[in-house]
Amino acid sequence: MSLLDSLPERVHVVEMLPRDGFQRLDEFVPTDEKVEIIDALSETGVDEIEISSFTHPKAVPTLRDADEVAKRITRRDGVTYRALVPNLRGMERAVEAEVDKVNALVTVSETYTRKNQNRTREEVLAEMDDIVDLAHDHGIEVEAGMGTSFYCPYEGAIDPAETLAVVDSVVDSGVDEVTLATTMGLANPVEITERFTAAFDAHPGLDMGLHLHDTNGMSLANTLAAMAVGVDRFDASVCGLGGGVVLPGDMSGVGNTPTEDLVQMLERMGVGHGVDFGRIEAAAHDVSDRLGLGLTSHVLAGGTVEGVLDTVAADQEVD
């Protein structure tokens, strides 16, 4: 039996740049430019866009314009606009902003939770019921975004039992979806397979996603492993820009998986995804140019069938 027998027909691609990417930059991207970029991303065919984070402006100053961004973007039919909410106060702002969905953050690592949210994990989980109730009262979907589901920069490897305990807790709170995040980009395909399998075994039919970072270069292999066990939603960021705000030291390598690289793999494999590859490639070039990022993905560097053949053709004209 091969991999191909268990691939999903269609997966959902979630664009994280406006939250995971912009939060990682030192510079504040002007609201006008954020809106332009999000509106362009809305035209690429991605199913969801995480537009910002309703966190305290002092905690993540680069996303202090979250409410304004939510107000000014053009909502395109068929695209789910979601935002990160770290607590009930954030959920209240999300209601005001009329997003379609929230990414309710909980991190499995106790140490990371204290540093990132200044609370215990128990306190964060205890608030989840109220977040879900408030969201559902307003027709907003809730995804529990589980940071440090595999590795923590402070605690190292996370015990799978801890990850499953948090899945159990958020499912009890009534969330609609659960996403395991490789916050450190250090997970491998066996860990991906085992943790998702454990979650599906405990909660058959649970709607699960994978939030991808690529520190170790295994994120597309992890995508493959996840699809093979039934995961059909993947968070990525154009140009691979992204990373947690409390990552220590020079963690510039902890980027997200580039959306254009993820989409290229899905496209070439024949897995449905709804994205127009040419448009996401163009969006990546545009974002790279605007933010001066350079060639931070394989697609940006010309690593596509068309890119390679174009290079060949240009070379042969010179010969």
Added chain:
Amino acid sequence: MSLLDSLPERVHVVEMLPRDGFQRLDEFVPTDEKVEIIDALSETGVDEIEISSFTHPKAVPTLRDADEVAKRITRRDGVTYRALVPNLRGMERAVEAEVDKVNALVTVSETYTRKNQNRTREEVLAEMDDIVDLAHDHGIEVEAGMGTSFYCPYEGAIDPAETLAVVDSVVDSGVDEVTLATTMGLANPVEITERFTAAFDAHPGLDMGLHLHDTNGMSLANTLAAMAVGVDRFDASVCGLGGGVVLPGDMSGVGNTPTEDLVQMLERMGVGHGVDFGRIEAAAHDVSDRLGLGLTSHVLAGGTVEGVLDTVAADQEVD
């Protein structure tokens, strides 16, 4: 059923730097330095090393010292020393050099074959019987290394029927192993699965390997897909240095998969490989320093669990 049910217990890692890497450089690496690097690689635990290419010195001047390299390296027990041979003349030199194994090159693409070997594919395949006979007369194993098994820089996508036809031909010639090469680094996990499955179906029990390039970033996903259908030998190059000598234009992105990234994935997944990860990591840093390559792999850039935790610890001391 998940991926994990079909993973091999143990795979073979083949180090390609001395051939695929050194041929790609503009500068000639002095023979002394080549010998030092190969001897260091012999201590890492890799099963095989492709030490050079017995091609015409004018065709690949950077490997013109192949005979000398073969003579001067220290042969370590348990390591298979192999060399590329593009034709019968190369095979004769390989016999003189007393290598353990040869990588008998054939490229599926007719256009690439003409440019690279200045012959038709039929001519190359016709010579394979004599190469195998000569090799076996001297107790030398023969692997058919099938370049452009998926994509060609001149012809684009290669018809799977063409790839299978070449497999059939080299098996008829009596080769011991067959390796499909993603020369352009553009293959995806579905193509990997399908072409190996077709070859195994036609030749049950055939010993097959995958030669990895990473232009599209899918090479570790391809490794996973290949392992899932029974491939247990993988060609990689420390620092990812490598690429065909007749690749056109600025194809600097067509690197091999870095051995250290491949080994890290196998190690973290618990797939046996025989390599000492610390030693291959050190070898990669050494080669990168000697050749001034920079941080060309995820491992070199610190993308390991230990690398990340070390960065954190250093940062916390500063706090």
